[in-house]
Amino acid sequence: MRRTGTTRRAALAATGAVSMGAVLAGCGDGPQALERSSNSGSRADARARARAADAGVQRTLRKSASLVSASLLAQYDQVAAAHPATAAGLAPLRSAVRAHTAALSKGAGRMAPARPATAPAVDPKAALKDLAAAARRSADAHTASLTEAEPELARLLASVAAAGAVHAYLLTELAKDTAS
Numbered sequence: 001m002r003r004t005g006t007t008r009r010a011a012l013a014a015t016g017a018v019s020m021g022a023v024l025a026g027c028g029d030g031p032q033a034l035e036r037s038s039n040s041g042s043r044a045d046a047r048a049r050a051r052a053a054d055a056g057v058q059r060t061l062r063k064s065a066s067l068v069s070a071s072l073l074a075q076y077d078q079v080a081a082a083h084p085a086t087a088a089g090l091a092p093l094r095s096a097v098r099a100h101t102a103a104l105s106k107g108a109g110r111m112a113p114a115r116p117a118t119a120p121a122v123d124p125k126a127a128l129k130d131l132a133a134a135a136r137r138s139a140d141a142h143t144a145s146l147t148e149a150e151p152e153l154a155r156l157l158a159s160v161a162a163a164g165a166v167h168a169y170l171l172t173e174l175a176k177d178t179a180s
Contacts, residue, residue: 057148062153066101071138073098075134080094096163118130129175143161
């Protein structure tokens with residue numbers, strides 16, 4: 001009875017033939033193989049430089065977005081300090097803005113504390129309306145940054161922008177309910 005299938009001798013011969021073919025194919029390229037390997041090295045260098053530049057852009061976007069949120073947080077603090085009657089209504093919104101600022105500042109590097117541009121209005125209703133406008137501007141700034149952001153940062157910015165739009169609405173409603 002004759003054996004069927006691959007024998008050890010046939011397997012070794014096939015492996016040797018494939019190996020010899022690979023060696024001969026590699027030797028036949030000469031200077032082109034060297035040029036291809038140097039081109040792939042320069043392409044790798046170019047990709048590494050592009051990744052480093054992109055990382056710098058992302059870090060700058062993060063820093064900018066966290067400064068916008070930190071400024072908004074400082075405005076919340078000023079309004080709550082100037083108008084203690086609004087502090088209870090502002091507390092959950094302020095807490096969310098603080099969480100947004102913390103999330104955005106991860107990987108952004110060291111930042112100076114933010115200070116709002118203007119003092120809050122004397123009238124609590126006007127101060128809340130100004131805070132709503134600041135929340136709207138903050139949401140708009142985060143939305144504008146979406147096109148340049150990498151996917152992970154873009155999702156975070158979109159979430160923070162949506163929350164900012166909701167905060168603007170809630171602050172407007174709170175202003176309507178607040179006595180002058």
